[in-house]
Structure formats: C-alpha cells, structure tokens
Amino acid sequence: MITVTQGGIYYCKGGRGNPVFFTEDSDPITIEKRVSNKAVVSLEPSWPLIFSGEKITVRCQISLGGSTEWEYEWSKPDSSTGLANNASINLNASVINSGSYRCMGKNKQELYSVTEWSDAITLTVSGNRPKSSISADSRVLPEGDTVTLTCSVTPSTPGWSYYWYRGKKTSEPLMMAEVVLHSDGQIGVSQEGDYWCRGGRGNPVYYTDYSDVISIKQTGESW
Structure with a gap:
C-alpha cells in the first residue's frame, strides 16, 4: 500500500x-x-x-x-x-x-x-404554448374618455412584455403614443376597433399565441 x-x-x-x-x-x-x-x-x-x-x-x-x-x-x-x-x-x-x-x-x-x-x-x-387573454373594463367607449384593456398570460410566469394590436392581425403592434400606458399589462384606448394582444419575453423574443379579439364601440352605436 x-x-x-x-x-x-x-x-x-x-x-x-x-x-x-x-x-x-x-x-x-x-x-x-x-x-x-x-x-x-x-x-x-x-x-x-x-x-x-x-x-x-x-x-x-x-x-x-x-x-x-x-x-x-x-x-x-x-x-x-x-x-x-x-x-x-x-x-x-x-x-x-x-x-x-x-x-x-x-x-x-x-x-x-x-x-x-x-x-x-x-x-x-x-411543451404547451402559453396563452394570452384580453379583457376590458367596458366595451363601450365614452366620448372623450378611454377604456382600459388588460392583457395576461397563462400560465402566469415572470418576464413578459405585452404587445397590443388594433385592426387586422397583420398590423404592427400599437405604439405607446397611440395608447395610455397604465401598467405593463394594461393600456387605455380612445379609439373604437378590434383589439387583441400577446406576450413576449427573452432575446430573441419568444411570443405567446394571440389573444381572442375584443371589440370596443363608441357611445351611442348599437352593440
């Protein structure tokens, strides 16, 4: 030894x-x-x-x-x-x-x-792709006011930024000059139209699926 x-x-x-x-x-x-x-x-x-x-x-x-x-x-x-x-x-x-x-x-x-x-x-x-959902505090837009939209990701995990869209799905994300930013997942909008959102994180950005579309109408129009 x-x-x-x-x-x-x-x-x-x-x-x-x-x-x-x-x-x-x-x-x-x-x-x-x-x-x-x-x-x-x-x-x-x-x-x-x-x-x-x-x-x-x-x-x-x-x-x-x-x-x-x-x-x-x-x-x-x-x-x-x-x-x-x-x-x-x-x-x-x-x-x-x-x-x-x-x-x-x-x-x-x-x-x-x-x-x-x-x-x-x-x-x-x-292996499951995360989903985005969108909600609004009202679907009727008062004249001269805004409606608050909320985007969330399921499952809820850290790191998401939120991308907002109006009109066609081929459109570019809304610019911050077009909305009122309330928080990272909430904006105020003053134009009627069809809105949806999705989340993204990382570099390069990994995106969730798009949310369902939510329609915002001006006051006085039929719903």
Missing part, C-alpha cells in the same frame, strides 16, 4: 525473484486532486418555467478562478457527461431538456486537478 499526494493515472504490478519476474500491469486507476474552487451552475434567464422553443443558457461559473483555464464537465438530464471548453450550454428548449444539470471544472494547466461537482439546478420545460 502507498499514499499518493498528486493526481494522475496509477497502476501496479508484482515482482519476485532475482532476476525479478514481473506480473502484468494492473488495470489503471485515475486519482483526481480536488481543488478549493467552487463550481456553480445557473440558468439564464432564470425563469422557473421555460416553454418549448425558448432560448436558454445553462452556465457554469468557477469561483476564485483567477487566470486558470478550465475545461467543464457536464452532467445532463439524459445521463450523459462530457467535457467542453465553453462554460455554457445554449439550448433551444424542448421537453427532453427538462431535468437536473451539474458541472465541474478541470484545470487545463494542472492535469487531474478538479473542482467538486456543483449543486444541481433543475430546468423545467413545458
């Missing part, structure tokens, strides 16, 4: 007699030296629920890295592991990407010097 203080690939063989008769080499065993650097895995963006088709980055960061160059080993939901020079995995999310991700770093300058595995982070991907 021996005690080793360096990482590397070790093997042994036996010998006896004079001259020495040697056995064949044993199978090799790899000894890795654990370093104090900490590996941390994160999601960008870090929304709790991702939808199929959204862009997501799984990133590995190693603390106290200094000028050290690292290789990164990943443990992924499909149970595969592999080395990569890049500290991130870019995904066009799908349901099969759901699961736990972990990473560790391997020092390129000091062979067999490695970090501990990071804690796992869970990526949850839904």
